[in-house]
Amino acid sequence: MSSGKGGPGIEWHEARRLAAAAASGPEIAVVNLAESIGLMLAGDVVAQQSIPHFASSAMDGWAVVGEEPWMLGSPDSLTPGSAWPVVTGQQLPIGIRGVLRSEHGAVDGRELRPNERATSDEPRPGQHVRLPATEATRGEIVVTAGCIVNPAHVALAAACGLDELTVHPRPTVAILTTGDEVTAAGLPSAGSVRDSFGPQLPSVIAMLGGSVHSTTRVGDDEDATVAALTTAAAVARLVVTTGGTGHSSADHLRSSLARLGATIVIPALAMRPGAPTMLAQLPGGQLVLCLPGNPLAALMGLFTAGGPVLAALSGRSEISTHRIRLATDVAGSPTATRLLPYSLGEKLASPTPWTGSAMMRGLASADGVLVVPPEGAAAGSELDALPLPWLR
Ligand SMILES: Nc1nc2c(c(=O)[nH]1)N[C@H]1C(S)=C(S)[C@@H](COP(=O)(O)OP(=O)(O)OC[C@H]3O[C@@H](n4cnc5c(N)ncnc54)[C@H](O)[C@@H]3O)O[C@H]1N2
Ligand code: MOO
Numbered sequence: 001m002s003s004g005k006g007g008p009g010i011e012w013h014e015a016r017r018l019a020a021a022a023a024s025g026p027e028i029a030v031v032n033l034a035e036s037i038g039l040m041l042a043g044d045v046v047a048q049q050s051i052p053h054f055a056s057s058a059m060d061g062w063a064v065v066g067e068e069p070w071m072l073g074s075p076d077s078l079t080p081g082s083a084w085p086v087v088t089g090q091q092l093p094i095g096i097r098g099v100l101r102s103e104h105g106a107v108d109g110r111e112l113r114p115n116e117r118a119t120s121d122e123p124r125p126g127q128h129v130r131l132p133a134t135e136a137t138r139g140e141i142v143v144t145a146g147c148i149v150n151p152a153h154v155a156l157a158a159a160c161g162l163d164e165l166t167v168h169p170r171p172t173v174a175i176l177t178t179g180d181e182v183t184a185a186g187l188p189s190a191g192s193v194r195d196s197f198g199p200q201l202p203s204v205i206a207m208l209g210g211s212v213h214s215t216t217r218v219g220d221d222e223d224a225t226v227a228a229l230t231t232a233a234a235v236a237r238l239v240v241t242t243g244g245t246g247h248s249s250a251d252h253l254r255s256s257l258a259r260l261g262a263t264i265v266i267p268a269l270a271m272r273p274g275a276p277t278m279l280a281q282l283p284g285g286q287l288v289l290c291l292p293g294n295p296l297a298a299l300m301g302l303f304t305a306g307g308p309v310l311a312a313l314s315g316r317s318e319i320s321t322h323r324i325r326l327a328t329d330v331a332g333s334p335t336a337t338r339l340l341p342y343s344l345g346e347k348l349a350s351p352t353p354w355t356g357s358a359m360m361r362g363l364a365s366a367d368g369v370l371v372v373p374p375e376g377a378a379a380g381s382e383l384d385a386l387p388l389p390w391l392r
Contacts, residue, residue, distance in 0.1 A: 277301030
């Protein structure tokens with residue numbers, strides 16, 4: 001069932017606002033550099049010392065002091081006319097003229113001279129010397145909190161002398177799929193359906209910022225549903241369920257949530273498909289996002305309410321809508337927002353032919369999802385559209 005017995009559904013934009021508001025803020029954790037990639041940075045990255053922190057050679061060759069010819073010696077005395085062999089990265093003392101690269105010099109006995117490949121002024125003052133603090137000074141912020149940590153950030157943090165970063169970890173999510181008729185593999189017989197969620201929902205949730213801890217199948221049974229919700233809520237900040245949102249004898253989600261003392265945040269959505277999507281909060285603060293069993297309806301519910309929840313729990317910015325121009329007239333639904341997978345041609349959007357709530361074919365070929373207001377929209381006008389998490 002949907003809004004019929006559950007009261008009027010919440011308007012689409014309002015539902016997104018309520019979903020984000022119901023989620024408590026992101027957690028903060030300190031993790032090893034390698035584990036931080038892909039997470040939201042919660043604290044600035046600050047150089048612990050200057051980068052580079054010592055002067056070094058940028059070339060294999062000779063550190064030289066003063067004018068040629070240079071006599072090979074040791075770095076202990078910086079006497080004009082002295083030189084010594086260096087390799088790339090080797091520490092250099094202050095006071096040398098520069099580094100003559102190995103291809104541009106020749107040694108005869110202990111005497112070093114530039115060869116014919118060298119220019120007359122080589123090495124110029126400071127040539128091939130990496131000076132300290134040219135990339136950052138000690139205490140300088142080199143990455144500001146609020147971005148997703150990427151591999152380059154991590155390499156920079158390592159260069160800054162850091163071993164760990166302060167991040168917002170991905171919120172843990174537990175998935176419960178319901179439905180005695182659902183078959184996990186192979187060809188389903190008449191009366192059974194292939195599980196749409198097991199193979200894809202964890203990835204979509206990850207794309208939206210979550211980390212799926214477990215996926216559990218629950219039979220159409222109230223005690224089993226209560227037990228599974230309790231187990232899931234013990235490990236997850238968000239529990240995502242599929243199916244069983246209705247009021248039939250096979251649907252036990254509502255009564256199970258009531259038994260657990262849950263507060264209903266979103267009882268239903270004024271949205272097609274996906275109207276029966278529900279958001280509830282358990283007494284421990286964990287959110288339970290109840291998606292309808294129909295596969296497209298479930299993803300529309302996940303994009304609408306799950307996106308804002310996961311963004312808030314992971315400290316990420318919400319996936320925002322963008323404007324897209326229509327190739328055709330699109331009819332609205334008088335009391336609901338329609339979500340229609342669309343494909344693009346010549347930069348104009350047309351709903352795909354497969355928009356039924358059980359159909360995945362439209363979404364599989366879609367470039368995004370149109371957010372159609374109740375009054376519909378005419379060809380040539382612009383509508384809001386949601387980007388698909390896998391195409392961002
Ligand atoms: N009398 C009414 N009946 C229904 C209403 C209503 O308002 N009044 N709303 C319809 C709408 S809209 C939807 S959406 C569904 C929601 O149903 P449930 O959330 O209770 O889900 P189920 O009944 O368990 O399943 C619905 C449908 O989805 C199939 N399903 C379930 N799980 C999976 C899965 N893992 N993979 C693929 N398909 C799945 C299931 O076999 C059913 O066909 O209720 C309508 N009915
Ligand atoms: O809301 Mo249901 O999702 O139309 O099938």
